[in-house]
Amino acid sequence: MTQRVAVIDPGSGNLASVLRAFEKAAEDNEIDVQVKVVTSAADLRMADRIVLPGQGAFAACRRGLDALPGVVDALEDRVRGHGVPFLGICVGMQLMATRGLEHGETPGLGWIPGTVAPMDPKGPDGLPLPLPQMGWNELSFEEGFHPVLDLVRPGDQVYFVHSFAFEAEDPEDVIATTDYGGPVAAIIARGNLAGLQFHVEKSGPIGLRMLANFLRWEP
Structure with a gap:
């Protein structure tokens, strides 16, 4: 049976690239899906x-x-x-938090307790690192811990662009980190929820693998 995947358009986000990445991941892995950009409650239902x-x-x-x-x-x-099953990408992941502190305090969806706060990274010399964190960076995680990371290896690189980071109240909700002046939440997950801080659609074969994993995931 064809899976119906709804990609919400909140007025921001690289929707065309996300759509193409999902279609490519599904094609490469012979997963029968219909991916659609949506803006209506009826489509979500x-x-x-x-x-x-x-x-x-x-x-x-x-x-x-x-x-x-x-x-x-x-x-x-x-x-x-x-x-x-739900996947948040970049700010879509951050919106799962209790609140965000960018341009004042804004409530999130409150699905995974935590705060999205400004980063303040320092290098080994104690000097500030550039913001946003932009470019390829390695993932650190425990192999076998979550299906979204199947066939992905610690040290694999993905593409980040962000200046704010998810600070989870429960460390167990953070299933992968990256290092940028210290550990930064890269992937969060709880139950049927998963969120990726990086741009998975720009993260090459590793990103496509994660999207295929999400399409197969049965939480």
Whole structure:
């Protein structure tokens, strides 16, 4: 049976690249999916998997999501109420937090307790590292801990662009980190929820592997 994957358009995010990456991952792994960019609650209620990309500022992405009639309620119903697998990408991951502190305090969806706070990275010499953290960086994680990381190896690199980081209240919700002046949450997960701080759609074969893993994931 064809999986219906809904990619929400909150008014920001590289939607065309996300769409192409999912289609490529599905084709390469012979997974039967229909991937669709959506802005309506009705489409979400029909989805078998839900993806929320986002880039830019936390507050702007939250406003964009709130501007879609009924979408936040539909997300709560499908993701929290019915356990539909959910993937947040970049700011879409950050919106899973309790709150974000970019341009003032903005409430998140509150699905994984934590705060999205400004980064303050320092190098070995104690001097500030450039922000945003931009470019390829390694992942650190325990192999076999989560299906989204199947066939991915510690030390594999993915592509980051961000100046704010997810600070989880429960360290167990952080399943992979990267190092940028200290550990930074790279992947968070709880139940049927997963979030990737990096741009998985720009992360080459490793990113495609994770997207295929998400399409196969049965939480």
